[in-house]
Structures are given as C-alpha cells and as structure tokens.
Amino acid sequence: MSPNAKTIAKIVIALVVLIGLGLTVKKSFDALAQQRDATLQTISQLDQQIQSATSQVAREGLRRERELAAASLPELSNVSWAWLAIAALTYSVGMIPGGMVLLEAVGTFGLVIGVKDAIISQTIGHVGKYVPGKAMVVVIRAGRLKELGIPWLAGSTAVFMETIMMMAVGAALSGAMLLWLPVPRWMGACALFAGLAATTLSLPPILYRIIDRLGIRRVAQEPSSSQRSVAPPGGWRFFTAAWLWHLLGWILIGGSFGMVLISLPGLPEDASRVTLVVASIAAMALAMVVGFASLLPGGAGARELALTVVLSPVVGTSVALFAAIVARILFIVVDVGLAIGLGGMPRLRAASKRQPNVSESVGA
DSSP states (O other): OOOHHHHHHHHHHHHHHHHHHHHHHHHHHHEEEEEEEEHHHHHHHHHHHHHOSSSHHHHHHHHHHOOOOOOHHOOOOSSSSSHHHHHHHHHHHHHHHHHHHHHHHHTTHHHHHHHHHHHHHHHGGGGGGGSSSSSHHHHHHHHHHHTTTOOOHHHHHHHHHHHHHHHHHHHHHHHHHHHTSSSSSHHHHHHHHHHHHHHHHTSSHHHHHHHHHTTHHHTTSSTTTTBOOOOOOOOTHHHHHHHHHHHHHHHHHHHHHHHHHHHHSSSSSTOOOHHHHHHHHHHHHHHHHHHHHSGGGGGGTTHHHHHHHHHHHHHHHHHHHHHHHHHHHHHHHHHHHHHHHHHHHHHHHHHHSSSSHHHHHHHH
C-alpha cells in the first residue's frame, strides 16, 4: 500500500471512529437527561403528596422519601470526583492484562513483539468498539501490529483470539458470581453457559487445529513476513495465560465500576461493601459481554440494560442506571485519552530523534 493510500485509510478510520464516539456520547447524555427529568418529576409528585397528606406520620414518611430522591438526583455535580479519578486510573490499569493476552496470542504464531507495543496496540483498539459491528477494533489493532512487522492474517487472528478469551472469561466469571446475587438464576446460568461455550473454542486442541487448517502459522513464518520469528509455542500456555490475565483485567474493570458506584449520591447506607464489589464485577463483565454480542456501538443501550438489571436489587434502579451512564462517559473519556496519548507517543519520539542537536548546530 502506498504512503498516500495509508494516510487516506487512517483519516477514514479516524472519521468513522469519531462519528461513532459522537453518537455514543450523545446517547449517554440523552439518557442522563431523561433520568434527571424522571427524578425531578418524582420529587414534584412527592411535594404534592406532602401538601395533601392528612397525618404527620404520613408527611414525615413522604419527606424522607423526597430527601432520598433529591440525594440521588442524577447530576454530575453531585458525584465525588476523587472517586471518579481513582476509577479512571483503575480502568486504565485494567487495559494492561488485555495487552498481555494479545502478546501471548501473537506468540502462538512464533512471532515476537515488545510488551509495550502489545499493550499500546490493545489499548488504542478500544476506540474501535464505538463503531457499529466491532470490526474497527480488529482493523485498528491488526493495523498497528502490521506496522510492527506482524502479517495481517496473523495479527487479525491474534486480535480475535484475545477478544474471544476476554468474552469467555467475562461470561464465565459473571455467571459464577451472579449465582450469589439476588438476580434471576436463568441470567447467571446463561452467562455461565456462554462463557463455557466460548472457552471450548479456545481450547488448545481445537484452537491450534483451526489455526493450522487456515495455514496462518505457515504464513506467519515466511521469511518475508517478519524478521522477529521464533519457534511457536504449543500446549496450554496461551489458554492458561489468557485466563489468568483476563481474570485480573475483569477484576480491575469491575472494581473501577464499583468505585463509580461509590462516587454517586443516593447509595443505600446499608449496602454491603462485599456485595457491592461482587455485584460491580459481575454486572460489568456481563454488561460488556452482552454489549459485545449486540454489535451496537460500544454496546450502547444493551450494556446499560444489563447493568441496571443486575444492580437494581443491590443499589436501586435509579442509582444503577445513573452508575451505568456515568461509567459509560468515564470509560469513553479514558479510552479516547489513552488512544490519543499512546498513539501519539511513537510520533513524538520519532520527531524528537529528527530534531537537530543544538550544540552541534552552534559548533558548526
């Protein structure tokens, strides 16, 4: 591909991602506005009921209910920004495990890339999930790997391997945790079944047979493909590493969502912290798996629905929905910030290397 064609392709990809991001952000703020209007309407109705109450006991009960509704008013000005900052940092760290799994996936083809390159490729690709169909995630990550010398077929397959393992671990983890939460049992059973089904596809005997049938490892090992080839590992290394890394990743991502919950007003005072953490991890894992399966940009709508269904019995419907919307906005900000920051680092380093040495210039 010529340099001009590469530049045009990158511009088109950037525009598509920006449009997807814009639509997702708009939907998030629209949902936030709708939730706020609904809460204000509830407060207004309670005010009318307080005025028409015939007894002091009924009036006091309605006032307490109004105070709770007012405290949970979904406004960004009511959240704890310190907890949101910690949530953003935790979510950012949660990107690292996925990069390590991508590193292992590339290694199954006997190809080698650096840890930092794998993490950057994985992290930058997250902005592609806000484009319908999810294909842009593969395009961005595989394109980045191609620039590192990884053949397109091997790179795109490695991206798929990382993704299917993340969804498998997330579905199995959420299914197991949901069995301990006050949610419909069928929901946990379905998530657990989906996780086991996806895990079956990634079992080494099946996975490597598919790879060999497609000839991907043969293509990857051609001398013209990459100058950084090693003997491809076999056995259960990728499967084991993917499960361990993704378990850590889901705990971090779910933990960041738990911190979002803590930052919000209206959280029930009697909510158990242990239950809150378990519910946050299970809800976020299930929500992201459902969002991925929906093929909607960023899982918009489907993810919020899953989060609300799982969390409502624990924190209440209004808080659950508010948390889902705030988490959506926060994750978008982090995804875009990391993509811009990490994507620009190589260019900045290249530019700094091209800068003339000041002392040499003066001496000349």
